[in-house]
Amino acid sequence: MNNSVSNTARLLGAGLRALLVLTLVTGVLYPLAVTGIAQAAFHHQANGSEIKADGKVVGSSLIGQQGYSLDYFQPRPANGLGENSVNTQYKLILSGATNRSGDNPELIKWVKEAKAKVVKENSTADYKVKPFQVPADAVTSSGSGLDPDISPAYADLQVHRVAERNGLPVAQVRKLVDEHTEGRTLGFIGEPRVNVLELNIALRELVEGD
Amino acid sequence: MGPVLAGVLQLLALIGALALAYIPLGDYMAKVYSTDKHWRVEKWIYKGIGADPDTEMRWTAYLRGVLAFSAVGVLFLYLLQRVQGVLPGSLGFASIDPDQAFNTAVSFVTNTNWQSYYGEQAMGHVVQTAGLAVQNFVSAAVGIAVAVALVRGFARSRTGELGNFWADLVRGVVRILVPGAFVAAIVLVACGAIQNFSGIHEVGQFMGGSQQWNGGAVASQEAIKELGTNGGGYFNANSAHPFENPTPFTNLFEIFLILVIPFALTRTFGVMVGSVKQGYAILATMATIWIGFTALMMWTEFAHHGPAFDIAGGAYEGKEVRFGVGGSSIFATATTLTSTGAVDSFHSSFTGLGGGITMLGMMLGEIAPGGTGSGLYGMLIMAVIAVFIAGLMVGRTPEYLGKKIGAREIKLAACYILVTPALVLVFTAAAMALPTPVNSMTNSGAHGFSEILYAYTSASNNNGSAFAGLNADTQWFNSALGLCMLFGRFLPMVFVLALAGSLAEQKPVPATAGTLRTEKPLFTGLLVGAILIVTGLTYFPALALGPLAEGLAS
Numbered sequence: 001m002n003n004s005v006s007n008t009a010r011l012l013g014a015g016l017r018a019l020l021v022l023t024l025v026t027g028v029l030y031p032l033a034v035t036g037i038a039q040a041a042f043h044h045q046a047n048g049s050e051i052k053a054d055g056k057v058v059g060s061s062l063i064g065q066q067g068y069s070l071d072y073f074q075p076r077p078a079n080g081l082g083e084n085s086v087n088t089q090y091k092l093i094l095s096g097a098t099n100r101s102g103d104n105p106e107l108i109k110w111v112k113e114a115k116a117k118v119v120k121e122n123s124t125a126d127y128k129v130k131p132f133q134v135p136a137d138a139v140t141s142s143g144s145g146l147d148p149d150i151s152p153a154y155a156d157l158q159v160h161r162v163a164e165r166n167g168l169p170v171a172q173v174r175k176l177v178d179e180h181t182e183g184r185t186l187g188f189i190g191e192p193r194v195n196v197l198e199l200n201i202a203l204r205e206l207v208e209g210d
Numbered sequence: 211m212g213p214v215l216a217g218v219l220q221l222l223a224l225i226g227a228l229a230l231a232y233i234p235l236g237d238y239m240a241k242v243y244s245t246d247k248h249w250r251v252e253k254w255i256y257k258g259i260g261a262d263p264d265t266e267m268r269w270t271a272y273l274r275g276v277l278a279f280s281a282v283g284v285l286f287l288y289l290l291q292r293v294q295g296v297l298p299g300s301l302g303f304a305s306i307d308p309d310q311a312f313n314t315a316v317s318f319v320t321n322t323n324w325q326s327y328y329g330e331q332a333m334g335h336v337v338q339t340a341g342l343a344v345q346n347f348v349s350a351a352v353g354i355a356v357a358v359a360l361v362r363g364f365a366r367s368r369t370g371e372l373g374n375f376w377a378d379l380v381r382g383v384v385r386i387l388v389p390g391a392f393v394a395a396i397v398l399v400a401c402g403a404i405q406n407f408s409g410i411h412e413v414g415q416f417m418g419g420s421q422q423w424n425g426g427a428v429a430s431q432e433a434i435k436e437l438g439t440n441g442g443g444y445f446n447a448n449s450a451h452p453f454e455n456p457t458p459f460t461n462l463f464e465i466f467l468i469l470v471i472p473f474a475l476t477r478t479f480g481v482m483v484g485s486v487k488q489g490y491a492i493l494a495t496m497a498t499i500w501i502g503f504t505a506l507m508m509w510t511e512f513a514h515h516g517p518a519f520d521i522a523g524g525a526y527e528g529k530e531v532r533f534g535v536g537g538s539s540i541f542a543t544a545t546t547l548t549s550t551g552a553v554d555s556f557h558s559s560f561t562g563l564g565g566g567i568t569m570l571g572m573m574l575g576e577i578a579p580g581g582t583g584s585g586l587y588g589m590l591i592m593a594v595i596a597v598f599i600a601g602l603m604v605g606r607t608p609e610y611l612g613k614k615i616g617a618r619e620i621k622l623a624a625c626y627i628l629v630t631p632a633l634v635l636v637f638t639a640a641a642m643a644l645p646t647p648v649n650s651m652t653n654s655g656a657h658g659f660s661e662i663l664y665a666y667t668s669a670s671n672n673n674g675s676a677f678a679g680l681n682a683d684t685q686w687f688n689s690a691l692g693l694c695m696l697f698g699r700f701l702p703m704v705f706v707l708a709l710a711g712s713l714a715e716q717k718p719v720p721a722t723a724g725t726l727r728t729e730k731p732l733f734t735g736l737l738v739g740a741i742l743i744v745t746g747l748t749y750f751p752a753l754a755l756g757p758l759a760e761g762l763a764s
Binding site for chain 2: 107
């Protein structure tokens with residue numbers, strides 16, 4: 001009995017030493033080495049791909065923002081986004097999805113309301129949006145709640161509104177959208193997309209430049 | 211080009227990349243676990259452990275090593291979270307409550323990475339990097355070690371010796387996972403994943419005001435999270451978060467990382483048992499199921515049946531624009547057919563049938579291609595079952611790889627395949643019968659039941675993904691799911707290692723005209739059938755109440 005207790009203790013001791021040594025390798029040396037290279041070679045990306053407008057940081061090109069006025073292009077809904085509930089000395093963005101199923105009454109209601117809103121807001125005096133034109137990404141929340149992109153179809157849908165509200169020719173705004181449309185990587189990876197923050201920064205420059 | 215064609219081309223590109231890596235990586239890993247040379251750094255590590263890497267272990271000693279190392283891992287990770295409040299470099303984050311700390315510690319040590327916490331608000335740099343990320347490496351290395359021990363059981367004869375656990379563990383980390391993760395992490399940073407140790411970033415916003423994110427060693431953790439089929443996200447949104455998975459390319463790259471080791475291990479197996487064709491037969495079985503599931507997933511997600519998706523015009527809820535339906539479907543299938551559980555889109559908002567496919571993938575035991583190591587040993591257990599069934603049909607004593615599959619072997623294999631269904635079904639039934647667990651559901655009806663079934667399936671199979679509407683941070687779920695993860699990981703390992711020991715003691719039986727040719731397509735067909743039937747019969751009633759009911763209604 002004593003023998004098996006001391007054997008177990010010896011084994012657990014070996015386990016602990018193994019864990020500590022491997023923690024040093026994989027939990028200290030490895031992340032420090034990656035961080036060193038990342039900070040030296042990819043400083044911009046490693047620190048969050050911050051993006052500036054008029055010399056001021058206005059966010060990260062990878063992190064979608066909410067709350068744009070109707071003068072600007074609108075992002076996707078983010079009904080799953082939250083704010084931290086613990087460690088409340090901070091006001092952290094809490095990424096997340098709605099996790100509602102396709103037959104969930106709340107989701108059905110959100111989608112219907114979002115669709116009606118998109119149709120109403122984007123219809124101008126001489127341009128009427130029809131419900132079937134509204135793409136799926138315009139009325140659904142993303143997985144992270146931080147999707148920085150919208151589909152080119154949703155951007156196109158907003159062109160008339162944005163042009164009217166900023167007093168710009170439709171063609172000029174459409175050209176701006178085209179310039180900010182990124183196709184599939186290598187022609188087949190992912191989906192075509194428009195980065196909302198970058199597009200809105202360019203729009204503001206265009207408006208203020210006039 | 212339409213999105214469907216783009217999705218198919220992404221799948222083909224992925225298959226091509228995996229095929230290119232298959233032979234070099236598989237051969238390399240076979241060498242890693244066969245050579246008797248030690249690297250200098252490994253010698254230092256063995257000295258630190260106080261273990262002699264050249265001592266051969268019988269299955270009981272090997273198992274004791276696995277259990278001791280894992281027990282210490284759980285305890286260490288638990289304590290690290292419990293003292294987070296006073297740890298430096300933790301952003302001032304509070305300590306984690308006992309039930310959640312237990313759940314999380316078990317979760318990461320068992321390679322499950324179920325998360326009942328929100329990463330960005332709960333875990334500081336030290337716990338993430340020196341605690342959670344470490345288990346991302348070592349739990350994967352333990353999985354590969356156990357698989358290699360089983361392969362040695364087939365390859366060796368007239369000995370009970372299965373190798374040295376400490377050597378297999380250390381080599382897996384030092385020679386395979388760290389170099390692989392290092393390269394992958396740099397690629398991810400170059401594409402936009404963050405990697406820093408700064409505090410909370412507060413940056414201005416376009417319309418005024420500001421937003422706060424936390425920084426961290428995200429890319430380095432993301433790389434091993436996928437490569438070790440772990441799946442625990444730095445952020446709550448996991449691989450849907452742009453800082454973890456910034457571009458369409460990184461999405462495909464992360465899927466590649468998830469699949470590359472589990473597939474290549476079939477080559478390692480073939481080389482070590484002296485017949486690469488045996489490895490190809492196992493590979494073909496895994497690939498058939500994986501490609502079949504991926505095709506079904508794309509079909510149902512592009513077809514987007516479901517009231518909300520019909521109104522929206524697509525199943526885009528919970529999916530990112532940059533990945534699209536195609537990239538999200540490929541990821542969801544890969545993550546649930548392995549023990550990964552990372553998500554780039556949220557499975558709860560998939561179509562009813564799509565959600566069912568993710569669950570069925572886990573229920574198959576995550577063997578196509580499965581987790582690092584656990585996929586190979588799970589599949590080899592099914593192969594033992596399949597030759598047994600074939601033996602019954604023709605009335606011969608079954609053999610596999612020159613070893614007789616006798617009563618002892620079949621009993622161990624049967625115990626292995628009974629563990630997870632028993633955990634999943636008993637705990638799901640208990641949760642449904644008790645008054646409070648159902649309060650955690652976000653959705654009601656069939657989908658609500660699916661949330662609970664998914665949780666126990668995910669935990670017991672050490673996957674870690676979720677129908678995340680379920681509020682799992684309750685004492686019941688933290689404790690019950692923690693137990694599922696523990697039993698679901700280590701009981702099967704006991705049976706695998708016992709089987710390995712039993713096989714290694716046998717003397718090989720020569721192949722005769724009556725021996726089932728297990729390297730032929732016929733066997734692959736038999737194996738696929740055995741897997742689907744065994745699992746299908748076990749879980750069909752539960753699936754019918756959840757995802758099938760939801761999918762057929764819409």
